Amino acid sequence: MNSETYKTLFYKKSVITLLLLSYLISINILAGYIAVWLKFPSLWGNSQIFLDYAMPFGLTWALAHWPSMVLLSIPLLLLPHWNAKSIQRFRLICLCLFFILIYGVIEKIPFALFPAVDLFVALFFSLIIVPPDYKENPKLVISLLIFFSFILFSCSYYIYSKWQHQVPEIIKSxxxxxxxxxxxxxxxxxxxxxxxxxxxxxxxxxxxxxxxxxxxxxxxxxxxxxxxxxxxxxxxxxxxxxxxxxxxxxxxxxxxxxxxxxxxxxxxxxxxx
Structure with missing residues (x-):
């Protein structure tokens, strides 16, 4: 698929809608898992921590998603219409803000987790919507391939480890x-x-x-x-x-x-x- 065909694909409303829904679902699920992993407190003091952080409806901590979700959804929808410099600027801003939140803010304000997750996933989706051209920027493409290969390997190992060490059912009491x-x-x-x-x-x-x-x-x-x-x-x-x-x-x-x-x-x- 050449760049023009790829760009035309993302002009279609159905594709953009599906991608936006995938983005919204991804950030909420990821935030829920990270909140459980980091042992964040539940809003109601119960054990439903995942739902408290993954469901941005009702009175839950995931309501903190909405500002960053809306702000990041708009540029993601406009990415196919932007020039290369604007796209690079958007990615750079996402990356910088992500590291600032992770290393400077999230320890003092745990709920900065939400915009941090939103920024990371928005950066990932920007690479899907407008992938970098190998001829124009080969170093970026190679770096991304190495990075995502590492992420894929880590996720596969984590899933295998969880599967291997899952709690067995009682055979005989x-x-x-x-x-x-x-x-x-x-x-x-x-x-x-x-x-x-x-x-x-x-x-x-x-x-x-x-x-x-x-x-x-x-x-x-x-x-x-x-x-x-x-x-x-x-x-x-x-x-x-x-x-x-x-x-x-x-x-x-x-x-x-x-x-x-x-x-x-x-x-x-x-x-x-």
């Missing part, structure tokens, strides 16, 4: 004929741990606690194949009320399984009242 019950599974990617929350359902002799727990955990851990660099930890509590005692549920301790120099290690750290 009753363990060892009902002696133990698996309540929950969590994955801590920061500390590389796969955590099983387990409840001891029946009272057993103190000397048999570790032996029974190790037998249970070995079978349990082998049922959930995972990244070998992660420790598998079973946190065990005992609900004494179910055995007729008045004492509230209390933790017995934990078991952990990990590999050290290719050798499987199992540690039992249980204390029975």
């Amino acid at each position: 009753n363990l060892m004929s009902g002696l133990f019950e698996l309540k929950e599974i969590k994955v801590d990617t920061n500390y590389k741990k796969m955590i099983f929350s387990i409840e001891l359902k029946q009272k057993i002799p103190q000397e048999n606690v570790c032996q029974s727990a190790i037998k249970m955990s070995s079978a349990l851990f082998n049922s959930y194949q995972f990244d070998k660099s992660y420790k598998k930890i079973a946190y065990i509590i005992f609900n004494s009320k179910q055995t007729g005692n008045r004492e509230p549920p209390y933790p017995l301790g934990e078991l952990e399984q990990y590999e050290e120099k290719g050798i499987l290690q199992i540690g039992c750290y249980l204390k029975y009242k």
